[in-house]
Amino acid sequence: MSLGTLFTLVLTVSAQDAGDEDQLVDGWNNQGNFQFLFNQSAFNKDWTGGGTSSIAGNLNANIEFNYTKDRVTWENDIILEYGLTKQDTDPFTRKTNDRIEINSVYGYEVNKDDDTAYYSFFINAMTQATKGYTFKKDSLGNTIRTERTNFFSPGYLQAGPGYLYKKGSFLSINLAPSTARIIMVDDKFTSGTDYVDRSYFGVASGEERRYELGASLNAFYKLTLLENITMDNKLLLYSNYLDQPGNVDINYLAHIKMKVNDWVSAKFIFQAIYDDNAVGAFQIREVSGLGLSYTL
Template sequence: MRKIILVVTILLFGINANAQVNEKELLNKNAEAAKKADDTTNVGWKRGGNIVFLFNQSAFNNDWLGGGTANMAGSLGLNYDFNYKAGKIVWDNKIIGSYGLTKLKGQDMVKSDDRLEFTSLFGRKAGQGNWYYSWYLNFKTQMDSGFDPKTGVKISHFFSPAYFQSGPGMLWKKSDNLKLNIAPATSKLIFVHDHFTQLGSAFGVEQGKSSRYEFGAALNGYYKLNLMENISMENILNLYSNYLDKPQNVDIDYQMNLVMKVNKYISTNVAFQALYDDNARGAFQIREVFGLGVNYGF
């Protein structure tokens, strides 16, 4: 009798252990299948962006004793992403463009915002983690002429200056909303029309020349998060150190775009940008835009 009970116990234990193993294998297979399905779903091009028109105004009648100058400002902006994924390949592209004007009562209309930037990041999977071998490309310039606010002299226009960066590196990408690229061998070209360098250097380009070559290290980070429902924050950080000239003077370009949605078409937008480039100006350049936005997503 004891032998029979022992045999039955062993059989039951074996069946239970085998069932647990089979259940574990089934769970693993289901997880792998879900992961493959997710990868298959995300294969190909993923496009999205928005166009936003920002407007703000201050007005005072003739009897207003508190002081102030009536003003009106508006800007048009584009933020568009088109990313590709297939197997071990990722290719992320972003276009940012904006142009704004401000009118103060009794004064001429002046430019308040002007930029055009394209970034492309190509990566191929390196191992099983979130790392990719990458190639980075960035181009930025402006669309209209710029004038010195003190003298009124033209100091820039389209493609003057224009900045181009490109080089190999390593990309860490958790998702489309969180990634970091490290490019330790990046070439940088600065272009400017030679009439801006007739009397001296401009934007780091030497007198009488129209371009400047730099070689250094670039670090580029991107992080987009939802602070709360209908409030999102986009952070873009670009750092560059020129090995050939004062590598300790790191060029900094930080951009923050905060969107507070009212509904599908209306939002309050805040754009902030901090620039440091000792070749252009030995101090931080700050740009801040705040206004009520009319959005069109596509």
């Protein structure tokens, strides 16, 4: 006798002001998207195909507060993501996602008769909520873990003036040629013996901060692929003038939303990150799910 079970649940709740989402309306235009994904798989001892029982959950929230009035545009969003997974053969629960990000871009029209070009100032902050670990096997084959990251270790804060090109709510490009960036860490990560001979996310041994000055680009484009299928594209680039400006940090996110009906939707997310200070190679993640949705 063999038995295998797989259960996946995705719950999405959306709230937004009435009106066409691609048409800017004077005043505040707020919206929120909340998603919960649960995945469970189980195999009994006689399951010949092999497999490991596991349980996983992911929470995601994206809240936007946008303001448009006369010659002013002000866009703000908060992104929260957290996920955990546990396998029967692993003594530790592991994170699958952990992200806290806050963005704010203020723009003032260059010309009152042109609502696409703005002088701008932006702020971006990123970190994670809980400890992150690296895992390896000891000489006896047991899994051991070592703390690698924590809340604001690392933490990123960058800000600067620039130029914003904006077309409705589906296209925006913000170029800031004078962007200040601070990388913050707990000095316990830079003072230990494991980090004496190298930097920790770019922060030197014994230090708590790294200061950078460079150029940044933040672009967003929303594309309608088919009826009820849209694709959000976000691209963030940063070059540090003070240290190897040719090593550009890249963060690209593609989010495809497929509306089946008023209650059911499907999503696919692809993200690629290159940060020379963190890994020096591309980090890739993919998320997909079919779920229930409710819109206010």
